[in-house]
Amino acid sequence: MIEKIIEDFDIQQIADSGQCFRISHLSSNIWQVIAFRKKLLIEKITHNNYKFYCSEDEFQSIWSDYFDLQTDYGKIKNNIRKFNDQYLNAAVNYGFGIRILRQDLWETIISFIISQRNNIPRIRNTINKICKPYDGFFPTPEDLVKYTELELMNFGLGYRSRYIFDIARSVIDGKLNLSKLKNLSTEDSLNYLKTCKGIGGKVANCIALFGLYKTDAFPIDVWIQRIIDKQYNGNFSIDNFKDYAGIVQQYMFFYQKSLGK
DNA sequence: CTGCAGGCCCTTA
């Protein structure tokens, strides 16, 4: 077990920010994170003091990167505040502990295909179901192609089963090359992702932001669209934020969720 | 019982 002081970090906010479906709140101050074939327990001591139940080595080699701890979010928030945008300021203050996780690409692709026309509790449920046969770890493409499309539907994937089945197949065939994807520009990665059936604009942007750490990607879902319509009369310029537009998106999304529709 | 939830695909005009 190791103890760390971390600024601009709140595990519950990250868990609820919609970027990740595998952080569970076990008890009042304990969370479990499952990622990269590891399970990690985290205990919150104070607002910026956390205990991580792992070795220093594991923390440095996996979790420090996963939680994006080398990025200075205080600086990003200050940049956002410079626009004197009332709504954004409120959003940044509300979601002060949000960070963009550096998640596994494959897991992100499948998770956000599942997310379409779906709500968060059900996304979590479905993902837990497909992980269950694998000791709670996320199934690989090889694991998934062992099922028929019909068997995949038994996990509650619904009409997304075909998309997932096909994409797992494509990764194994090399038709969808994940290492290649990691080396593309944001725009190229979006276009490449969208060649897959089942990945449209919104899901592609989520995969780019959360699976490729393309922080200039800006997923527009119904919540963000609602903000753009109501707060900005239909025109919100993401160009202002460039390489951290995706981080702005997270603050907006998380804040708007607290306000409701 | 409808309606709907962090879309996407496909068909039409």
Add this chain to the structure above:
DNA sequence: TAAGGGCCTGCA
């Protein structure tokens, strides 16, 4: 290129 219907499923 814009608009509209259909789609799995679980829950209010």
